[in-house]
Amino acid sequence: MSSSLGFVNAKMLFCLCVTLVFQPHFTYSTANRTGLTLKAYVDDSPGSSLYRIQDLSVAERIERLINVSNARANYLYQMLSPDGTILPDNIRVPILRDGAYYAVTFTMGSRGHRVKLLLDTGSGLIWTQCLPCINCFNQRLPIYDSRASTTYATLPCSHPMCNGDRTVFSCVNNRCVYQYGYLGGASTAGVVSTEDFIFYTDESHMQTFENVIFGCGNDNRNIFFQNTAVSGIFGLNFAPESMMQQFAALTRSRFSYCLVPFTEAVPNTLLLKFGQDIPELPPHAESTLFVQRTGNDHFFLELLDISVGDYRLGLPPSAFQFRGGGEGGCIFDSGSLFTIMDSNSVGVNVYERVMQVIRAYYGSKGLSAIRTRAGGFDLCYNRPPNFNDFASITFHFNGADYSVPGEYNVVFDQRTICIPILKGPLTTIIGAVHQQNKRLVYDGMFGELQFADENCQNDR
Known part of the structure; x- marks a missing residue:
């Protein structure tokens, strides 16, 4: 169907991947104490994943996008099935094979370690690779080392998220741990922890969120965003462990976005807004x-x-x-x-x-x-x-x-x-x-x- 697929160029392809695609330059700003805005800029430089897929024909790009949508649907179906083998969270593994994703970048810990995490409105857990590793995939940024941060702590088993009626974590050998399995054999496991997350409010000012609950993943297998700068997931759904719900007093459990049309040659900045920052x-x-x-x-x-x-x-x-x-x-x-x-x-x-x-x-x-x-x-x-x-x-x-x-x-x-x-x-x-x-x-x-x-x- 090559003659029917000429409507997509590489930049339009980026738009089609709208909530799944980008290697951004990221800032985090606050309009007031009860509102937040995440701001991301498109990176289509020669080193980005978007630029590299220009080697594919237009027909191949569209076919991959269709395959991605079908894979995403199949994954959701397995999650929804009570007999499914996938544990309750989500990672868009098939998309990452094309190097297509949205990510947020910030620093964490007392030493200001920089991380880049996949932005995922379909999951709750925030997790990143952590040293010391049992199994870790290659990533372009250094792996976060929990031993080097004075603000790092493990979540106690007595915490409600590890010891409640509805918990996605479990207590093993007096440690609160998580283990998620994903479509295609990918999995991540580690210790549920707390750490300070630091976001830039503008070019020169930062805002710190203390004691953010996240997964310190030291056993990560078959994760398909290996060899990129992405080291984990930034969950954003209505689960209690998501960033939105952890800071519900600030976000008011609300977020918003507005997607630029696919036909635009270059998408504008995507703004993910929280709380009173929502227009x-x-x-x-x-x-x-x-x-x-x-x-x-x-x-x-x-x-x-x-x-x-x-x-x-x-x-x-x-x-x-x-x-x-x-x-x-x-x-x-x-x-x-x-x-x-x-x-x-x-x-x-x-x-x-x-x-x-x-x-x-x-x-x-x-x-x-x-x-x-x-x-x-x-x-x-x-x-x-x-x-x-x-x-x-x-x-x-x-x-x-x-x-x-x-x-x-x-x-x-x-x-x-x-x-x-x-x-x-x-x-x-x-x-x-x-x-x-x-x-x-x-x-x-x-x-x-x-x-x-x-x-x-x-x-x-």
Whole structure:
């Protein structure tokens, strides 16, 4: 499908990897005592991973992105299954094989050791490699040595996170430890610890967060961001061990971002905002409650129906209901590049139904479908000159309609358009492709997702 994939250049590829990609120069600023902003700059220099993948053809890049989205979905499915073998956390291992990631960098400990951690809104634990190692992978920055820091301490087994009703840690030989296994055989294990994290508030001022709980990983196997500067994970979901929840008094258990459209040649700075740093939403903003699932910190939403253009599909209530074995439901996940529709829901194949209506829409416009290569999108069309009449999609949530303009429901160039929706067997996942130019606020205090249209290029 090489002729249908010319719409992506290397910089656009970066945008497609939107919450998974970057080697940033990072600053951490505070607007006031109850707000924080993480600011990251894109690095597409010759030494960056983005620059190196330019050796791939355009078709190969897109195929990899699709494979990444499918791998991400499969991983989430295994996490959701009560019979799954993956322990409750997340690492985007498949993406890291392409060297594509977002990371935050700061210093930790009394000696100001610099670390760079993968930014992950889908997990809670913060962890980094630590000396002395049992097994450690190669990393470009020196490995943190807990023995060299006077502010380092281990978390006592009496701590609620190690000795409570809901704990992701365990006490072994009077030490609070963690052990996570991941898709593809990756794993990390070590001692649950506390340390000071120091973030730059601007070029010359710093702010210290004392006694941050993190995993001091000394046994890390088959981790695929080896040979990069990244040494671990910066967890950011609603789990109690995440950075957002550990400092809930400061963050108010809220964070927000706004994703620059994929079609922008170079994305603006990504700002991840916390607490009172989150801008006030406009009067037309909408919100929908997260659906809580026992022992799960993903952002599930109650999806009721879908519209393509002005046509509402009228899906049955069973289409997005939870099923046994962790199946069903709808996850809002910026870590998935493309949206994935459930093809195995009760009473209707959601994926096939949505694609059927999309085919009817573009067929009514006189567009001709084209064959796609294996590993590509299922549905692409020849694009007539100056054709921009793309179909909008609306996700009808409980209490809110989440409308996505047509230009964000396709990936296209002058000759071809493709529909960036993939088939999934278990759960519907609304990915980054459908989050462009939206102000999204994840509010853990009120348990809801708030959203409004916004020009993300103006985010400051």
